[in-house]
Amino acid sequence: MGAGAVGCYFGGMLARAGHRVTLIARPAHVEAVRARGLRMETRTFDEQVPLSASSDPAAVAGCDVVLFCVKSMDTEAAGAQILPHLRPDTLVLCLQNGVDNADRLRAVLPAHAVAAAVVYVATEMAGPGHVKHHGRGELVIEPAAGSEQAAAALKAAGVPTEVSADARAALWLKLIMNCAYNAVSAIAQRPYGENVRGDGIPAVMRDVVDECLAVAAAEGVRLPGDVHPMVLKLVEAMPTQYSSTAQDLARGKPTEIDYLNGLIVRRGEALGIPTPANRVLWALVKLLETKRPT
Template identity: 55%
Template sequence: MAALHIAVMGAGAVGCYYGALLARAGHSVTLIARPVHVQAIEQQQGLWLESAAFTGRVPVRAATDASAVKRVQFVLFCTKSTDTESAGKDMAAHLAPGAVVWSLQNGVDNAQRLAQVLGQPVVPVVVYVAAAMAAPGHVRHLGRGELLVGPHPSHAPLLAALAHAGVAVQESNDVRQALWAKLVLNCVYNPLSAVTDLSYGPLLASAGVEQVVRDIVQECLSVACASGITLPADTLDKVLQLAASMPQQKSSTAQDLARGKLSEIDHLNGFIVQEGTRLGISTPVNRLLHTLVRVRESYPFQAPA
């Protein structure tokens, strides 16, 4: 297979994981990340990948500036939803003609928002992976890793490269429904894990939590239906089953708060609240969780003295 030139814009846990797999498969990968990660990658001459299948150093390029997307064929856009427009504007002037951009982000509207900034189509991607940055330049894979990708006439080489790298990747014409289904999962586990500082297994096993989960899901389903999205009948079952498949995982929102960073909660539960208000649907449980996470952003837990 011919080596592809790929940039990962916003290389946090998700971007580093897929970038590392592609680099290990022989492709030229540039991670565009925060200075602390870039410095660590340069010092240790590669990204440290920790997974069940492989643990070790993966040689990759690293940069802090969006101009590093020059001349690449494919961009995996992995920034937080809050940074979509700003990162897109930074990247727009440097994209090569014909470069294909994938949005590997939480939320349901990032591909459209990014496409408006770039002035070109963006492929929406649903990401099913548990990963975390264990330290600067060190990504830890905790489970799963599948990708569901929207159609594009020119991205067959990237699909093949990911499959060859061991990623279960599937192209679909119905990514919008899958993005909404992922949004429901995120509206449950992201805020609950963040406000309790618990991983999914202990969280769901706690008294009363399952009923709260049911309430969150019902509000999300009501908003989805009013938005013209029909989610599968087993949506609640899949939400409840996730804790068993990722019992040790803490949500990305919990990880953000632990690092003192702003979360994506406005684009998760906040999005449901916003859409519910627009459609005349009450979403009190999502509103409460959205509010609690925003409070935690301002007043983080303090470690005991």
């Protein structure tokens, strides 16, 4: 549900392994997939993968698992669209940025199993029906009814997947990574590897991470080890990746910045923790969202 770059990659991997997969996406994307299949251009293969595609949320009917991949701002609306069509035992996996999507979706789908999934993958849509994979591809899934079965299917399809009771901490770690990288990539319209070599950027990223860590601690989130080296290590795996926020801005689309740096700002205000570096990045991206294409 919401078959952009993330949904196409993981859905495509499952389809390639023989599972029946339907991508629910925008019409241009659906038409391309119906005509030619999904082109998966990855580091190890470049194939046209046959699968189904639809623009109708009712296409979730009868499925075992929904990979819920819509933008954070669309969580409640998309949840309400699929609600009438879900089987009682369908598992809904939230493959989304941010830390509160699963909780928000549970409020819409109170009778269904909903689990957060932490996504570590660098992908982009290179055109209708064409997903390009730049690196990684792991998932960490929150325990829920059906999580183990879904994880087994994903692992068998070549997706490194684990079910972890520490998924909340992993979600926060991913949020911190996004806060450090996404807005900078969006503002500069440059990939991670170039940005970290910019004058003053590593110091800005450190300030952002320190603020995120202070908010996480106040929220009672216990993160494993020293986060700063983990943040710096990300660029080694994805030096050519543009953030999803950068990709959205380049296409003139709204970004998820309110659920990344903006969430840190809001939680910081509520908890009495200053977050000036996150506030500046959030405000600049919001300003760029209003810029008309030239």
